[in-house]
Amino acid sequence: MNVHEYQAKEILRAHGVNVQRGEVASTPDEAEAIARKLGCPMYMVKAQIHAGGRGKGGGVKLATSPEEVRAHAEAILGMQLVTHQTGPEGKLVREVLVAEANEIEKELYLGMVIDRDSSRVVIMSSEEGGVDIEEVAANRPEKIIKETVEPAVGLPPFQARKLAYGLGLPQTLIPKATQLMMALYDAFIACDCSLAEINPLAITETDGGQDLVALDAKLNFDDNALWRHEDIEAMRDPHEEDARELEAGKSGLSYISLDGNIGCMVNGAGLAMSTMDLIKLHGGEPANFLDVGGSATTETVTHAFRLILADEKVKAVLVNIFGGIMQCDVIANGIIEAVKQMDLKVPLVVRLEGTNVELGKQILADSGLNLIAADGLSEAAQKAVEVAGNQ
Ligand code: ADP
Ligand code: MG
Numbered sequence: 001m002n003v004h005e006y007q008a009k010e011i012l013r014a015h016g017v018n019v020q021r022g023e024v025a026s027t028p029d030e031a032e033a034i035a036r037k038l039g040c041p042m043y044m045v046k047a048q049i050h051a052g053g054r055g056k057g058g059g060v061k062l063a064t065s066p067e068e069v070r071a072h073a074e075a076i077l078g079m080q081l082v083t084h085q086t087g088p089e090g091k092l093v094r095e096v097l098v099a100e101a102n103e104i105e106k107e108l109y110l111g112m113v114i115d116r117d118s119s120r121v122v123i124m125s126s127e128e129g130g131v132d133i134e135e136v137a138a139n140r141p142e143k144i145i146k147e148t149v150e151p152a153v154g155l156p157p158f159q160a161r162k163l164a165y166g167l168g169l170p171q172t173l174i175p176k177a178t179q180l181m182m183a184l185y186d187a188f189i190a191c192d193c194s195l196a197e198i199n200p201l202a203i204t205e206t207d208g209g210q211d212l213v214a215l216d217a218k219l220n221f222d223d224n225a226l227w228r229h230e231d232i233e234a235m236r237d238p239h240e241e242d243a244r245e246l247e248a249g250k251s252g253l254s255y256i257s258l259d260g261n262i263g264c265m266v267n268g269a270g271l272a273m274s275t276m277d278l279i280k281l282h283g284g285e286p287a288n289f290l291d292v293g294g295s296a297t298t299e300t301v302t303h304a305f306r307l308i309l310a311d312e313k314v315k316a317v318l319v320n321i322f323g324g325i326m327q328c329d330v331i332a333n334g335i336i337e338a339v340k341q342m343d344l345k346v347p348l349v350v351r352l353e354g355t356n357v358e359l360g361k362q363i364l365a366d367s368g369l370n371l372i373a374a375d376g377l378s379e380a381a382q383k384a385v386e387v388a389g390n391q
Helices: 005-014 028-038 066-076 133-139 158-165 171-189 223-230 244-251 270-283 300-310 330-343 355-364 377-390
Strands: 022-027 043-047 060-063 096-100 102-113 120-126 144-147 193-206 209-214 216-222 254-257 261-266 288-291 315-322 350-355 371-373
Touching: 005 022, 005 096, 005 171, 005 216, 005 270, 022 028, 022 066, 022 270, 028 043, 028 066, 028 120, 043 066, 060 066, 066 096, 096 120, 102 144, 102 171, 120 158, 120 377, 133 144, 133 355, 158 171, 158 216, 171 254, 216 223, 244 300, 261 270, 261 300, 270 288, 270 315, 270 377, 288 300, 300 315, 300 377, 315 330, 330 350, 330 355, 350 355, 355 371
Parallel strands: 261 288, 261 315, 315 350, 350 371
Antiparallel strands: 022 096, 043 060, 043 096, 102 120, 102 193, 120 144, 193 209, 193 216, 254 288
């Protein structure tokens, strides 16, 4: 799950990361009032959408007065913001963050992710922040320094200092950088993050000398750990999520919508992946990933059909169920029940395998429904591609 920048900043602030002052607004009036309350020489008005590159897309504006904050908020709220991460259709801006603007001396990058190879949290930092870090990684990888954190120990000060020195920070900022990195790591672990990114982390000029401030913040959370973070779950913005994926989550189905036209209903994530692979191998495109889980009951199957068919792109449905714990005859009855309840207008290819498979196939054959039975996995995929192409 993702959250907005202002929410990520709230979380980071609570863990001791230095982020600049600011509040979120959904109307120009509110934006102006926040600016008056902040009372600083310069302000940033920042579109809150779940995508980066807002600056380049025109969603981040500098203002020098509360009136100007209002004018920017008027322009940004309601705009369809297009960035390199939103796709050409862009995203509707419903809220803006009004923040204190800082005098920036240098923009750095600081990020933490779970590295699959080492199964550990890896901290990455770079002197070349602000811009696309992907571009730095591709063209100047030596500009990114990495440290792997030993999970049993956590992030010790010496390791944070190593990163800080690697960033070429002035001596006076080393303690601040160390504290900030440790606070970010603290937040990462406490919130079960899968990614935490501060880009830019800015060296700013203040009356009291230089400071280190998080100007942007991005947090991703591990969905499987959200049950123990009610406060984070409450930050979910339904506008930013695929409506079908949201509905699927509520009923315990794992559903990811994709661009193709073959709806897939499979039990088990591995089998679902192989099914998608085979559809592609036979020249088709899956419309979704869907794992109905171990208990393919009539209820879950009906629900899954409803999700798949709500996608207008779907021209054929491929059901591929392995009856291990569930028996094929029970699954077959579930499919028949579900199909009867639904107004199924597209061809349905069914492949069953496992316990009581013969009985299951017989039940499907006797149902009088217009189903296309398939024996092997590859055959099923091939048939689905064929019938989807004929639609
Ligand atoms: P995005 O990554 O979506 O483009 P950022 O929050 O990183 O959005 O903002 C883009 C740029 O705007 C930053 O690189 C920085 O130069 C500038 N910026 C953002 N927040 C501030 C701030 N509080 N003060 C000064 N400049 C800022
Ligand atoms: Mg940024």
